[in-house]
Amino acid sequence: MSDYNPGEVTSDDKLMAALAYVFSPIVPVIFLLMEDKKNRPFIKAHNAQALAIGIVMIIVVPILAAVTFGCGGILWLIMLYWAYKAYKGEYVNIPVVTDFVKKQGWA
Numbered sequence: 001m002s003d004y005n006p007g008e009v010t011s012d013d014k015l016m017a018a019l020a021y022v023f024s025p026i027v028p029v030i031f032l033l034m035e036d037k038k039n040r041p042f043i044k045a046h047n048a049q050a051l052a053i054g055i056v057m058i059i060v061v062p063i064l065a066a067v068t069f070g071c072g073g074i075l076w077l078i079m080l081y082w083a084y085k086a087y088k089g090e091y092v093n094i095p096v097v098t099d100f101v102k103k104q105g106w107a
Contacts (some may be wrong), residue, residue: 009042009089017046017086021079024054046086048106052097053079 016037020028028051031037038044061075082092092098101107 013040013042014087014089016040016043017050018083020047020050021053021083021086024050024079025058028054042089042091045091045101045107048101049092049094049097050082052101052106053082053094056097 016031020031020043028047031043031047032051038047057075057079061073064075065071065073082094085092098107
């Protein structure tokens with residue numbers, strides 16, 4: 001692959017970034033263990049956000065669902081939207097999470 005450009009976002013990068021949101025937090029942890037995935041800038045940015053938001057969602061969604069009689073599941077639809085945006089090759093700006101992840105140096 002002599003034509004490989006590390007800054008280029010490939011279709012594989014887009015798919016992996018989308019999967020990180022859909023199957024968060026399991027897939028982001030797997031991607032952290034894969035050398036070829038964790039060093040790709042596009043995957044790294046989405047993976048860090050998906051992992052952080054996935055952990056938050058595991059805590060928040062059950063509480064919110066209990067309080068709102070099941071409406072907390074709507075938050076998972078937002079994760080699907082972020083996955084769609086990642087699959088289109090766009091970066092996602094999650095209000096608090098993106099800033100936190102960048103300040104920690106994870107993305």
